[in-house]
Amino acid sequence: MKLSSPAALRIAIVVGAVVMLEVICRLGLVKPINLIPPSAMVARLLDLVREAKFWSEVGATVHNIAFAALAAWTVGFCAGVVLHGMPRLRRVVEPLIASYYALPFFVFYPLAVVMLGMSSLPIIVMAALFAVVSMISSTMIGLDRIPGVLHKSSRTFHLGKIRNALLIQLPATLPDLFAGAKLSLGYCISGVIGSEFILSDRGVGYSIAYAYNDFDSRTMYAYLLFVLLLVAIVLSAANWLERRLRYRIGSNWAITPTLLRAPKLPVRLGETALLVVVLLAVWQLVFIIAGNEAVASPLMTAERLPRLLSSRQFWGHAAETGRALGFALLISWIGGGLLGVVLGASARASDVAEPMVIALQSTPKVTLYPVMLLFFGLGIAAKVAFGVIHGIIPMTLFTMNAIRNVNPALLRTARALRLTRVQTASTILVPAVTPEIVTAVRLSFSITLLGVIVGELFASQRGLGFLIMNSIALNDVTTIMAVTTLVVAFALAVNATLRGVDRRVREGGQPQDAVPDSMLISDRVTT
Amino acid sequence: MSAVTVSSVRTGDRQSVSFDVPGLVARDITKRFDGLHALGPVDLELNTGEFFSVVGPSGCGKTTLLDVIAGLTLPTTGHVALDGVPVRGDVPEGVGIVFQDDASFPWLSVWDNIAFGLRRQGVKGQNLHQRVDYAVDFMGLKGFARARPAQLSGGMRQRVCIARTLVMKPRLILLDEPFGALDQQTRLLMGDELLRLWRETGATVLLITHSLDEAAMLSDRIGVMSARPGRFIGMLDTGWPRGRDSRIATHPDFGRVTAELWERLRGESMKAMKGGGA
Numbered sequence: 001m002k003l004s005s006p007a008a009l010r011i012a013i014v015v016g017a018v019v020m021l022e023v024i025c026r027l028g029l030v031k032p033i034n035l036i037p038p039s040a041m042v043a044r045l046l047d048l049v050r051e052a053k054f055w056s057e058v059g060a061t062v063h064n065i066a067f068a069a070l071a072a073w074t075v076g077f078c079a080g081v082v083l084h085g086m087p088r089l090r091r092v093v094e095p096l097i098a099s100y101y102a103l104p105f106f107v108f109y110p111l112a113v114v115m116l117g118m119s120s121l122p123i124i125v126m127a128a129l130f131a132v133v134s135m136i137s138s139t140m141i142g143l144d145r146i147p148g149v150l151h152k153s154s155r156t157f158h159l160g161k162i163r164n165a166l167l168i169q170l171p172a173t174l175p176d177l178f179a180g181a182k183l184s185l186g187y188c189i190s191g192v193i194g195s196e197f198i199l200s201d202r203g204v205g206y207s208i209a210y211a212y213n214d215f216d217s218r219t220m221y222a223y224l225l226f227v228l229l230l231v232a233i234v235l236s237a238a239n240w241l242e243r244r245l246r247y248r249i250g251s252n253w254a255i256t257p258t259l260l261r262a263p264k265l266p267v268r269l270g271e272t273a274l275l276v277v278v279l280l281a282v283w284q285l286v287f288i289i290a291g292n293e294a295v296a297s298p299l300m301t302a303e304r305l306p307r308l309l310s311s312r313q314f315w316g317h318a319a320e321t322g323r324a325l326g327f328a329l330l331i332s333w334i335g336g337g338l339l340g341v342v343l344g345a346s347a348r349a350s351d352v353a354e355p356m357v358i359a360l361q362s363t364p365k366v367t368l369y370p371v372m373l374l375f376f377g378l379g380i381a382a383k384v385a386f387g388v389i390h391g392i393i394p395m396t397l398f399t400m401n402a403i404r405n406v407n408p409a410l411l412r413t414a415r416a417l418r419l420t421r422v423q424t425a426s427t428i429l430v431p432a433v434t435p436e437i438v439t440a441v442r443l444s445f446s447i448t449l450l451g452v453i454v455g456e457l458f459a460s461q462r463g464l465g466f467l468i469m470n471s472i473a474l475n476d477v478t479t480i481m482a483v484t485t486l487v488v489a490f491a492l493a494v495n496a497t498l499r500g501v502d503r504r505v506r507e508g509g510q511p512q513d514a515v516p517d518s519m520l521i522s523d524r525v526t527t
Numbered sequence: 528m529s530a531v532t533v534s535s536v537r538t539g540d541r542q543s544v545s546f547d548v549p550g551l552v553a554r555d556i557t558k559r560f561d562g563l564h565a566l567g568p569v570d571l572e573l574n575t576g577e578f579f580s581v582v583g584p585s586g587c588g589k590t591t592l593l594d595v596i597a598g599l600t601l602p603t604t605g606h607v608a609l610d611g612v613p614v615r616g617d618v619p620e621g622v623g624i625v626f627q628d629d630a631s632f633p634w635l636s637v638w639d640n641i642a643f644g645l646r647r648q649g650v651k652g653q654n655l656h657q658r659v660d661y662a663v664d665f666m667g668l669k670g671f672a673r674a675r676p677a678q679l680s681g682g683m684r685q686r687v688c689i690a691r692t693l694v695m696k697p698r699l700i701l702l703d704e705p706f707g708a709l710d711q712q713t714r715l716l717m718g719d720e721l722l723r724l725w726r727e728t729g730a731t732v733l734l735i736t737h738s739l740d741e742a743a744m745l746s747d748r749i750g751v752m753s754a755r756p757g758r759f760i761g762m763l764d765t766g767w768p769r770g771r772d773s774r775i776a777t778h779p780d781f782g783r784v785t786a787e788l789w790e791r792l793r794g795e796s797m798k799a800m801k802g803g804g805a
Contacts, residue, residue, distance in 0.1 A: 149628040152599055155617075156624045156692075157647050171634035 006351040013356070034374045036221050044222035058226075061192055061204040064120055068127035068188040073181055075128070076135020083136065084143045091263070092271045096279075100133040102446040102495035104453040106366075107465070107484050109195050110472050114480070115286070115294040118201060127191030131184035138180020142173030178245055182238040186362055189231060194366035198457050199472075205367060209458070212370035220370055227367055235362050296478040304482040314483075320462040324380050324452045328387025332444050336392040337437070340399020350404050354397070361393045365451070369458050378461060386455040391448030398440030402433035435506045442498035449491055549610050550575045550731060551596065551699060556605035557756070558591050564756040566591045568605065571750070571759070573731050575610075575698075578722075580734040580742035582788060583752025584799035589735045590627070592757065593703050596733065597624050609699060623697030627704040631676040631684045631691075638663060638672040640687050644695045662694040665720060682709040689717070693724055700725075702734045706741065714738075715773040718745055722772055739792070743784040744775055751791045754798040761791045 018038050024030060025037035036044075048054040083090045108129075112122035146169060154164045196205025204223060211220035263271070280298050287297040296304070308314050343353045369386055376382035410432060414424040456465020464483055471479040550573050557567030566588030573579050583589050594600040596607055598614040607614040609622070618624070623644075631640050642659045650658070663672050666686045676684045685708045692700065702721075706714040722745060725732055736742050742749050743765065751761040765784055767775055775781060 147628060147630075149626045149630040150632070152594075152624070152626060153630045155599060156597070156622070157644050158618065158620070159647070168632070171632070174634065 006348070006355075009352045010356055013352070033215065033217050035371075036218055038225075040218060041221045041225045044218045045225050048219070048222050048226075057202060057204055057207045060120070060202040061196065064123050064127065064192045064196075064203065065185075065188050067120075068124045068131065068192060069181075069185050071124070071128040072131035072135050072184045072188060076132045076180065076184060077139050077177065079132070080136040080139025081143070084140045090140070092275055095272065096275060097133055097137060098499070099492050099495050102491050103488055104446075104450040104491055105130050105191075106194055106198060106450065106454050106457060107468065107487050109198055110457070110468055110480060111295070111484065112195075113199055114472065114477060115290050118199070120202075123192055123195040123200060123203070126195050127188045130191035131187035134183040134187055135180045138176045138183065139173065142176030142180070143169065145176060146172045175242075175245055178242055182235070182242060185238065186231075186235065189234070190364040190366060193227060193364050194454065197366055197369075198454070208367050208370060212373070217374070224367055224371070228363060231363055232359070235359075292477070294477065296481040300478050301481040301485055304478045305485070308479065308482050308486075314467070317462060317464050317467045320380065321452060321456065321464045324383040324387060324455075324463065325449055327380075327384045328391060328448045328452055329445060331384070331388045332391030332395050332448050333441060335388070336395025336440070336444065337399050339392070339396045340440075341403055343396065344400040344403025347404065350400050353400065357393060357397050357400070361397070365389055366454055369455055372455070373459060378459060380462075383452050383455040383460060383463065387448045387451040390451030391444040394447060395440045395444040398436050398443070399433070402436030402440075403429075405436075406432045435502070438498070438502050438505050442495065442502055445498060446491065446495060453487065550577070551607070551609055551733070553596060553607045554605050556592065556595055556602045556607070558588065558595060558600070559603045566595075566755075566757050567602075569758060571596075573733060575731055576729045578725055578732045578734070578745060578747045580736055580746040580749045581752060582736060582739060582742050582749060582792060583757055584754050584792065584796040585737075586799055586802075587752045587755050587795070588757035589752060590703055592752075593624075593701050593733065593735055597622060597701050599624075619699075621698040622701065623692035623695055623699070624701045625685075625689050625692045625703065625705040627707055629676075629681065629684050629688065629708070631687045633676045636673050636675060637668055637679070637687050640676070641690045641694055644691060648695065658694055662690040666690040682713055685709060686717070693721075696728050696730070698728075698730055700730050700732045702732065702736075704735055704737065707737070714741065715744075719772045721745065726769060739785045739788045740776065743781060743788065744771075744773055749784075749788065751788060752795070754795045754802060760795070763787060763791075 021035070022037045022039060025032070025035055025040075083093065105126075109122070109126050112126050116122040116125065150168055150172060151164075154168045159167060192203070193205040196203035197209050198205075200206045204227060208220055208223045208227075211217075211223060283295075283298050287295045292300070343349045365386075368389065369382075372382040372385045372389075376385050406429060410428050411424070414428045419427065452463075453465045456463040457469055458465075460466045464487055468480055468483050471477075471483070551571070553569060553571040555567070556569040556571075558565045569592060581589050581592065591600070595602045595605075596614070598607070598616055598618045601616050609619050612619065632643065635643065638659055641662050642655060645655055645658060660672075663669055666689065668683065668686060668690070671679060671683065676687060679687070685705065689705055706717055709717060718741060721732070724730075732745075734742070734745060746765055747767065749763045749765065750759045751763065752758065753760045763784065766780075767778075
């Protein structure tokens with residue numbers, strides 16, 4: 001490795017950051033209760049690994065991750081194959097898949113606990129549900145990618161259905177299946193540790209929350225370090241395997257979804273209505289099975305909504321969440337945008353930065369909330385900061401790549417036309433990067449909302465997340481459902497609007513809609 | 528060497544031709560996609576062992592015609608028969624197809640790609656190795672037998688696909704722009720290989736190509752298609768001897784063949800262009 005290679009620079013940056021942290025802490029510039037030197041984190045972790053209790057917590061978390069991942073892989077693969085084979089059904093559920101990761105997912109966790117009790121089960125179910133859609137998407141994309149000419153070839157060799165599946169379709173989709181499995185694993189890790197962290201009595205996430213509540217910063221940071229190391233090792237191994245697989249298989253086929261032609265408006269409305277009815281029916285079924293102790297029926301929830309919406313208390317909480325979200329978005333969009341422009345303008349800077357930004361994205365940030373609380377206190381600032389660490393990353397990444405990937409021929413054309421710098425920026429650069437920026441704004445919105453809500457769920461005194469947790473304490477299931485429904489509706493509505501803008505600015509360009517969000521940002525987004 | 532003979536297509540005596548003849552017979556083939564009249568009506572007869580090429584403007588339905596003949600798609604009207612056996616929506620045994628697009632299996636090595644079809648036929652052991660090794664060799668892929676398609680250039684990948692089909696010694700070889708991804712010199716050499724193989728195996732060949740030179744160099748007979756919906760508007764006998772190779776391009780009649788093809792095709796290509804064809 002050359003000393004000036006991007007990899008060497010990255011190592012230098014990480015080592016430099018660690019050394020700087022060490023110096024800042026040793027000089028007493030931050031209070032030891034807020035941050036401890038990296039060397040002390042390592043020392044505490046080395047103590048911890050000698051304790052049986054540590055391994056019992058790790059064991060619980062690994063057990064949950066393993067079961068959740070197995071469930072997500074199996075169900076996701078089967079569902080992906082079925083949906084791919086039934087284009088009509090696929091079209092009906094497409095909106096659900098497209099907006100799945102726009103949901104502030106952890107908002108459902110308290111519900112899962114109420115329904116399934118405080119055990120491993122709600123954690124596994126949550127994590128599996130969180131992860132399953134990325135596996136479904138990857139499976140469908142993998143099958144979409146198989147070029148028509150391969151199907152024709154399969155027929156010239158007289159392969160039957162089964163041999164075609166085993167000899168052509170399976171190997172051809174393998175890279176995407178692997179990417180999906182990796183992505184799902186990331187979601188499972190986040191889902192499990194995040195759920196444990198919000199509400200549970202065992203596991204690594206629980207231990208972090210416990211240490212935080214116990215003012216034991218040393219132990220908290222040691223566990224955080226462990227999580228970072230675990231994620232780094234697991235994802236590096238997965239990335240290495242994936243690179244090998246891509247190298248061996250190396251398919252670079254375009255995605256051609258077997259979606260049917262866009263239906264007429266009445267058909268589309270009918271299909272959407274059908275989807276809503278089915279979802280409501282499932283909800284009602286869950287209510288019938290679980291009983292009104294655990295779940296409120298759709299009707300009960302609908303009846304609660306007007307009362308909730310007319311209460312001053314609700315709007316106070318909504319305003320608090322809205323304020324936190326607004327500030328967080330502003331900082332994410334502007335900060336991430338500027339950072340992206342700066343990094344994207346230099347090929348070298350983006351070469352060095354990209355893997356680091358992606359790695360940051362893959363880290364389960366949910367566990368970093370105590371750190372925010374330590375630094376910013378229990379008020380709005382911590383929530384904003386937590387929202388920002390979520391939202392700023394996709395914004396930076398997308399802006400950086402948008403700037404970097406501007407077709408050089410366009411810039412040469414600008415020079416050939418003797419455009420000034422300002423003209424080049426306004427007539428070439430801005431229109432060229434706009435679609436990517438719009439996508440970045442959309443993705444960044446979803447994930448910032450998730451960050452803010454998670455923050456409120458874990459520890460806060462105001463906001464919609466707090467309202468949910470408070471209702472759990474009061475055993476008020478109907479309010480939990482009503483608030484959850486409103487948050488989900490808000491997330492979906494904003495996402496749908498931004499998707500509309502996204503489509504409009506991409507008109508005539510590549511059909512970005514063919515790629516669901518979870519694949520679009522590939523391994524870039526995990527909370 | 529005989530001079531070029533050009534004839535217009537006869538369509539009147541359809542009933543007089545029986546399906547029960549060796550070679551390929553296609554009768555009254557048309558194909559419509561969602562109301563778009565893409566092809567036909569087309570009538571075609573290929574004698575066993577004949578090398579026949581189809582030229583025509585972009586989008587005239589050449590590939591659709593090949594798909595119908597191969598049994599990959601059903602015609603809207605008409606029938607196809609190979610050696611007296613009707614072709615109905617399935618690729619008949621003994622038909623090998625090389626597609627325009629890269630159809631190499633990226634998860635298999637070059638060697639395993641070429642062996643794929645033979646293995647499906649139950650060929651194994653010494654016989655398999657001999658045949659595949661020979662194909663690897665004559666396609667100029669020696670040294671790349673263990674490589675994956677991703678490590679090869681587009682042209683080399685196409686050679687893998689050609690080898691994978693030809694190694695099975697099909698009695699009817701259908702080629703859809705197989706040399707499109709290759710450079711000019713390689714095209715000429717591959718053309719020679721194809722001619723040699725055709726002579727050795729006695730297979731019937733149907734080649735679809737954009738290149739008038741290629742059609743003129745390789746074929747016994749060339750069918751010229753109209754703009755969409757594609758129909759045959761001319762048949763041209765080249766009269767070349769069976770033992771020909773790419774050097775036939777230096778023959779005094781060669782220019783006359785290509786000129787005749789272009790004469791027939793020029794108006795149709797203009798139509799296709801104005802009609803929004805590629």
